[in-house]
Amino acid sequence: MSGGGSLERERRQAYLLVAPAVLVLAGVALYPILAAVWLSLHRFILVFGERRFTGLDNYAFLLSDARFWAALGNTAYFTLVAVTVEVLLAVPLALLLNRAFPGRGLLRASVLVPWAIPTVVSARLWAWMFNPEYGVINRLLPGSDINWLGAPGYALHAAILVDVWKTTPFVALLVLAGLQGIPEDLYKAARVDGASAWRAFRSITLPLLKPALLLALLFRSLDAFRVFDAIYVLTEGGPANTTETLSIYAYKTLMRSGDFGYGSALSVATFLCVVVLAAVWMRLLGREEGAR
Amino acid sequence: MRRRSATLLVLGLAVLVFGVCGCRRPSEEAREPAGRTRLVFKYQPLWGAPEPFRELLARFERENPGVELVTEALPNASDLAHQFFLTALEGGADDFDVLVADVVWVPEFARAGWIADLSEHFPPERLRADFFPGPVEAVVVDGRTYAVPWYLDVGVLYYRKDLVPRAPRTYEELRRFAREAMAKAPGVQGYVWQGRQYEGLSCNVYEALWGHGGEALGEQGRVLLDAGPAREALGYLRGLVAEGVSPETVTGFSEEESRRVFQEGRAVFMRNWPYAWSEAQKPDSPIRGKVGIAPLPTKSGEPGWGTLGGWQLAVNAHVSPERRKLAARLIAHLTSPEANLVLALNYARNPPRPAVYEDPRLRAADPFIADLKPMVERARPRPVTPYYNLIADVLQSEFSAAVAGLRTPEEALKRAQKQVDHLTGVDE
Numbered sequence: 001m002s003g004g005g006s007l008e009r010e011r012r013q014a015y016l017l018v019a020p021a022v023l024v025l026a027g028v029a030l031y032p033i034l035a036a037v038w039l040s041l042h043r044f045i046l047v048f049g050e051r052r053f054t055g056l057d058n059y060a061f062l063l064s065d066a067r068f069w070a071a072l073g074n075t076a077y078f079t080l081v082a083v084t085v086e087v088l089l090a091v092p093l094a095l096l097l098n099r100a101f102p103g104r105g106l107l108r109a110s111v112l113v114p115w116a117i118p119t120v121v122s123a124r125l126w127a128w129m130f131n132p133e134y135g136v137i138n139r140l141l142p143g144s145d146i147n148w149l150g151a152p153g154y155a156l157h158a159a160i161l162v163d164v165w166k167t168t169p170f171v172a173l174l175v176l177a178g179l180q181g182i183p184e185d186l187y188k189a190a191r192v193d194g195a196s197a198w199r200a201f202r203s204i205t206l207p208l209l210k211p212a213l214l215l216a217l218l219f220r221s222l223d224a225f226r227v228f229d230a231i232y233v234l235t236e237g238g239p240a241n242t243t244e245t246l247s248i249y250a251y252k253t254l255m256r257s258g259d260f261g262y263g264s265a266l267s268v269a270t271f272l273c274v275v276v277l278a279a280v281w282m283r284l285l286g287r288e289e290g291a292r
Numbered sequence: 293m294r295r296r297s298a299t300l301l302v303l304g305l306a307v308l309v310f311g312v313c314g315c316r317r318p319s320e321e322a323r324e325p326a327g328r329t330r331l332v333f334k335y336q337p338l339w340g341a342p343e344p345f346r347e348l349l350a351r352f353e354r355e356n357p358g359v360e361l362v363t364e365a366l367p368n369a370s371d372l373a374h375q376f377f378l379t380a381l382e383g384g385a386d387d388f389d390v391l392v393a394d395v396v397w398v399p400e401f402a403r404a405g406w407i408a409d410l411s412e413h414f415p416p417e418r419l420r421a422d423f424f425p426g427p428v429e430a431v432v433v434d435g436r437t438y439a440v441p442w443y444l445d446v447g448v449l450y451y452r453k454d455l456v457p458r459a460p461r462t463y464e465e466l467r468r469f470a471r472e473a474m475a476k477a478p479g480v481q482g483y484v485w486q487g488r489q490y491e492g493l494s495c496n497v498y499e500a501l502w503g504h505g506g507e508a509l510g511e512q513g514r515v516l517l518d519a520g521p522a523r524e525a526l527g528y529l530r531g532l533v534a535e536g537v538s539p540e541t542v543t544g545f546s547e548e549e550s551r552r553v554f555q556e557g558r559a560v561f562m563r564n565w566p567y568a569w570s571e572a573q574k575p576d577s578p579i580r581g582k583v584g585i586a587p588l589p590t591k592s593g594e595p596g597w598g599t600l601g602g603w604q605l606a607v608n609a610h611v612s613p614e615r616r617k618l619a620a621r622l623i624a625h626l627t628s629p630e631a632n633l634v635l636a637l638n639y640a641r642n643p644p645r646p647a648v649y650e651d652p653r654l655r656a657a658d659p660f661i662a663d664l665k666p667m668v669e670r671a672r673p674r675p676v677t678p679y680y681n682l683i684a685d686v687l688q689s690e691f692s693a694a695v696a697g698l699r700t701p702e703e704a705l706k707r708a709q710k711q712v713d714h715l716t717g718v719d720e
């Protein structure tokens with residue numbers, strides 16, 4: 001830089017500096033993905049001890065596999081319901097936390113507790129609370145003997161409840177950050193113009209909050225789509241696979257059955273779903289950024 | 293400047309290279325002090341005071357000078373341990389010599405070439421003479437010995453002596469006794485068992501299958517699902533729930549959920565493993581002294597067959613022949629009648645040898661374990677096939693669908709058979 005450094009040289013230097021990071025990323029992120037794609041083109045079941053290239057056979061079976069479609073349906077339902085509820089709860093929570101009141105710092109910190117507890121631990125706690133015979137939830141609902149984790153209609157909703165409990169604070173935090181970016185002057189001006197609180201919320205808060213909300217939706221839906229730990233602890237995918245998500249199906253096929261070929265195909269399918277989901281959100285976000 | 297960025301690049305590459313290679317375990321030679329052999333034993337923790345087991349291991353070291361025993365604990369959950377061995381042995385790991393294997397793993401590991409043939413050290417005929425038939429069936433694959441039974445577990449029926457006249461012998465009696473007791477004692481449920489979608493459910497289903505006169509395997513070792521006794525078995529289990537003899541909530545129960553309901557005195561019958569006994573007999577247990585234990589009922593009334601559970605010892609096939617020999621010696625030591633007794637007396641683990649049950653020391657110290665003999669004798673393994681772990685997941689989900697009433701037993705079994713045949717490559 002000091003004296004006579006050409007632009008060309010600086011560029012080369014820049015490449016050299018990022019090269020290690022690129023190599024590391026390629027090693028830890030790209031290689032496993034490519035390896036999974038390659039494996040998914042084989043019939044490779046550990047106990048058979050053979051590894052045969054079968055092209056797209058695994059994907060052909062996947063398209064006709066009722067269990068795959070059921071798992072995809074469960075995953076989509078889980079993501080849609082959980083994320084919607086989380087955002088609907090997080091916005092009022094963030095509005096509350098954004099107000100000045102004594103003890104706000106303490107409340108902000110304590111709201112984050114569910115999010116800070118490792119999912120496996122909290123899911124175990126919830127599993128005991130959901131226990132239909134001696135769990136606290138049925139005792140709190142007088143006269144109820146709901147079979148939370150054992151009945152097909154309930155188990156997935158119980159899992160959604162656990163996810164909502166755990167991640168609403170995280171969404172609220174993202175929304176809170178968005179709220180704090182809105183200039184106070186706008187509200188003052190609105191008050192001068194005689195706008196009601198509701199009107200101010202609709203015309204100022206909501207539009208300016210949109211980027212933060214979209215970001216929260218992006219993070220949460222990608223995360224929810226890959227859900228594994230909470231459901232694995234609560235039900236292991238049961239009863240009758242009604243809580244089985246794509247990640248659980250892929251895990252069972254890979255690690256329990258030792259069917260690496262088909263398990264990889266399931267993982268790749270999950271990966272593609274997440275990529276598509278991410279692309280859609282990124283487009284929406286990009287449009288939002290552009291509009292500003 | 294240029295030199296500095298080149299240095300950075302080299303450093304970055306070095307991190308990458310060592311990051312990838314740095315996780316390799318030191319080779320056998322490197323970790324072995326001169327003149328001593330380190331024998332690594334992978335096992336699951338035995339709950340209880342560690343001293344008796346440590347003493348058992350120390351005795352082997354005393355009898356084999358120059359050998360240092362190293363124990364490495366595994367996660368307690370069977371599926372996690374299976375996952376560990378699956379990845380380690382597939383990758384050719386040779387950093388452990390002796391391993392514990394769940395009953396349903398031995399044929400799979402043998403077929404994959406991961407565990408050594410031990411027939412030379414433990415001929416099948418000798419195992420048949422010394423051990424119960426169920427566990428021998430589980431460790432002898434195609435006439436060769438691949439593991440030695442270490443300790444056993446078996447599914448049994450617990451019943452409330454104060455609520456029913458005697459242990460039921462038939463399914464019909466079980467239902468009748470349960471209904472009568474439920475009528476007399478409101479708030480008490482009939483029969484609790486394990487109906488959650490997991491391996492415990494498969495154990496319950498196989499017990500019902502044997503109780504209806506079925507077999508786990510058909511011709512040519514094919515896993516038999518779409519057959520009369522399997523339909524009857526699933527129909528019976530679903531019927532228990534549908535008729536209210538078992539609470540609807542059993543479809544979410546594993547061992548502990550059922551034990552807690554029974555332990556609180558809120559169930560007449562329970563199917564579980566022997567571990568639940570010591571809990572029921574604790575001083576603060578509401579059902580202390582009111583519990584009896586019996587073989588599971590059957591359709592015909594003859595004593596039922598409980599699912600065989602428990603652990604076997606095998607040798608990692610990736611280690612050198614000299615180490616294998618030493619490993620076989622360790623297995624002989626750990627599965628001897630004396631060792632069986634140590635495990636039974638200190639850890640309540642059922643001996644796999646009938647003779648140990650007659651030992652006066654066991655009779656005097658723990659009559660409960662001694663009394664389990666007739667049930668242990670009839671313990672049966674789940675299908676002994678290399679494909680069991682491959683198909684276990686399919687069985688669990690279809691069994692769960694039938695028990696939860698989502699599909700009829702016929703439909704569930706048809707679906708299961710179709711998926712199993714696809715996985716194992718058998719064409720209809």
